[in-house]
Amino acid sequence: MTNLHLSLSGSLFQQALIEGDYSPRFFAYYYKQWNNYSMSYHQHNSTEIMYLISGSCVVDVCPRADEEERFKLKRGELIILDANVPHRLIVENGSPCRMLNVEFGFMEYTGVAPSIGKLALQEKALAEWLQVPFSSLVMSDPEEIYHVLKGLVLELDQSGGKGGSMVDLLFCELLLRLSSLRQDQLHTSQQPSQLYVRRSIEFLHQNYDQSIQVKDIAAAVNLHPGYLHRIFKLHTGRTVSDYLNMLRMEKAKMLLGQSDIPIAEIADYVGISSRQYFHLLFKKYTDNTPVEYRNSIERHSWSYEEMDLQ
Structure with missing residues (x-):
């Protein structure tokens, strides 16, 4: 299949990701402690992962006009927000929370680790995950995702955000663990x-x-x-x-x-x-x-x- 050389949006749910050869591109990655804070609605052209390390918070999401969903997150939970989905963070007074945030999109394949498409060809859970779009998804982490995210941010810090083989490999592991966790989540609702x-x-x-x-x-x-x-x-x-x-x-x-x-x-x-x-x-x-x-x-x-x- 012909490789696609077009720039992509930051959404996970694009056929081009599966049909072409693309690697991750990171826009932001940071730790942040929030206390008594209310964010205005905003959106960005990248997928965002918000991981709650401690405390609790509320994330409001507007998947469609005149529709709002509210998620209450606690320690060890994460929310994945698709690109261009309006959302805001609310941290109530007296309940501080510490987060790890990562925002990413996609760029033409760099040839260091398997492209998203090739990885999806080998891993059924990932292929299925990438073809079922969502605006937001909350998951409870058995501490597997957090360790990968920490390693990913550390490597990005050390490379000055330029990536490299370890960054690409850790991102591949992140996608595989997220898709596996999602599969477990679906199975739990059906056959706990x-x-x-x-x-x-x-x-x-x-x-x-x-x-x-x-x-x-x-x-x-x-x-x-x-x-x-x-x-x-x-x-x-x-x-x-x-x-x-x-x-x-x-x-x-x-x-x-x-x-x-x-x-x-x-x-x-x-x-x-x-x-x-x-x-x-x-x-x-x-x-x-x-x-x-x-x-x-x-x-x-x-x-x-x-x-x-x-």
């Missing part, structure tokens, strides 16, 4: 239990090496342990404990087969304090003892080597 189960599974994969119980997982996803147990079994066909044990045994198999870690230490690597219990679990899930499993892997590797020599 499925999202809780997915987050529980993510927690297990990140913490299987520690001593964790169902109550720890439930606390991490803000659910009652009994409710988590029911929905987890419903969506996975396994109890939480069974899934955790299965995950630990799969990690143990990987370590036994692909590392030289002593068998006596493998239990610690997968979060099981009792070596005897580890041996019993491993036998239950694999029909082998850890020694038998490692020996079988070694025999297979020798037979493959012998085949290669023939």
Whole structure:
């Protein structure tokens, strides 16, 4: 497809972004503490992200003439405002807030990181997000977006706003995380239990090496342990404990087969304090003892080597 060499508006929702090759262009990026402040309605030809680091505020938006929407934001929430959408910020007296703002548009592809269009071709969530226009969108961040935004602003500060490979890569990550968060948001409104189960599974994969119980997982996803147990079994066909044990045994198999870690230490690597219990679990899930499993892997590797020599 022919590359489009036209200047674009700052909106996220342009077919040219998907059909052509464009990179981000940043107009403003700053931290600001607001206290007892009421802003007049204004608009600008760029997409704006307002991230609330602390406190609370109100953002009024006019998506169409004679229509106003009011959003009350609190710590850890962000609002994305499309280009040329009138909006204003109100911070009430006694409730200061601190924000991180980033405003951006698009320019002809610089060739440093994937263009917006190429990224959308590879990531379905992003492609879908870019084709469903909105005037404003509020999302609650599990602290993933904030870390990317902080890194992006730091790189922009260090480059004097000129960008570079790290800026472009961080912007790509920002778009991917925002579109993924939006997808989660939509799924939550339709199937909240499925999202809780997915987050529980993510927690297990990140913490299987520690001593964790169902109550720890439930606390991490803000659910009652009994409710988590029911929905987890419903969506996975396994109890939480069974899934955790299965995950630990799969990690143990990987370590036994692909590392030289002593068998006596493998239990610690997968979060099981009792070596005897580890041996019993491993036998239950694999029909082998850890020694038998490692020996079988070694025999297979020798037979493959012998085949290669023939």
